[in-house]
Amino acid sequence: xxxxxxxxxxxxxxxxxxxxxxxxxxxxxxxxxxxxxxxxxxxxxxxxxxxxxxxxxxxxxxxxxxxxxxxxxxxxxxxxxxxxxxxxxxxxxxxxxxxxxxxxxxxxxxxxxxx
Amino acid sequence: xxxxxxxxxxxxxxxxxxxxxxxxxxxxxxxxxxxxxxxxxxxxxxxxxxxxxxxxxxxxxxxxxxxxxxxxxxxxxxxxxxxxxxxxxxxxxxxxxxxxxxxxxxxxxxxxxxxxxx
Numbered sequence: 001x002x003x004x005x006x007x008x009x010x011x012x013x014x015x016x017x018x019x020x021x022x023x024x025x026x027x028x029x030x031x032x033x034x035x036x037x038x039x040x041x042x043x044x045x046x047x048x049x050x051x052x053x054x055x056x057x058x059x060x061x062x063x064x065x066x067x068x069x070x071x072x073x074x075x076x077x078x079x080x081x082x083x084x085x086x087x088x089x090x091x092x093x094x095x096x097x098x099x100x101x102x103x104x105x106x107x108x109x110x111x112x113x114x115x
Numbered sequence: 116x117x118x119x120x121x122x123x124x125x126x127x128x129x130x131x132x133x134x135x136x137x138x139x140x141x142x143x144x145x146x147x148x149x150x151x152x153x154x155x156x157x158x159x160x161x162x163x164x165x166x167x168x169x170x171x172x173x174x175x176x177x178x179x180x181x182x183x184x185x186x187x188x189x190x191x192x193x194x195x196x197x198x199x200x201x202x203x204x205x206x207x208x209x210x211x212x213x214x215x216x217x218x219x220x221x222x223x224x225x226x227x228x229x230x231x232x233x
Contacts, residue, residue, distance in 0.1 A: 004157075006157075009155070033219040035221060037222075037224075042226060043124075043203070043205075043226045043227040044224050044225065044226045044227070045205065045207075045222070045224040046224075047221040047222070047223070050219070050221055052219075091157060091158065093158075095219050097219070100218040100219040100220075101146055101148075101163055101165060101171075102160065102173075103158075103160070103222065105150075105157040105158040105159075106157050107155055107156060107157040108157055
C-alpha cells in the first residue's frame, strides 16, 4: 500500500526560527518519487522539489532543505530562518515508477509564521 | 510558466443540481487531474485523463464524471450535487515526458474551486 503521513497538523513559529516539517511514507515499490508542494492562502499548490528513491543526497535551495532517509522512510523539509511569507500549507506526496499518474498526498501541515 | 485555469473560484449550488467545473491548461500537457481537498484528508484523486477522450477513475470517483474533448480542457461533472460534495476542487496537469528516466513529472495546479452545496 502507498501512504504518506504528515503527523504535524499545524505548526506555529516566530519569524527567524527554523522549522522542520515531517513526512513519512510507505511503499512497496523499489523505485518511487517524493515531492513537496506549498499551498499559500491563494490556493494554488506550488511544486517545491522532486526526489527519486535512488538519490538520498540532501538538497538545499536557499532557506529550504530536504532530508531524505530511506532507512526511516522519511523525507523531511526544513525552513531556516522562517519568514511570514512561508506561512502556507505544505504537502508531501509520493508516486511510483509504474503508476506515475497516481500521486499519494499526505494530509498537509499548516505552517504559521508570526512576525 | 504553465497556467492552469479553473473557471470559478467560488461556487454555490443546490442539492440535486448538475454542476460543471471547468479546467483549462495552456502548456499542451497530456495528463490532467481532478482532486478534492478536505481538511485532515489531504488531496484525493477523483479522476485523471492521459489523453483526449481517455479517463481513469481515481480513489473517489463516485458521484462524479469527467469529460475531455480537447487536450487543453478537462471538465468535472457532478451529476446530482449533494451536500457531502461540498469541498475544494483542484485541477492539475502534467506533461508526459521522460525526464531522468522517469515519467513522474510534477503536477501543476490551478487555484481551486471552492464548491458549496446547500
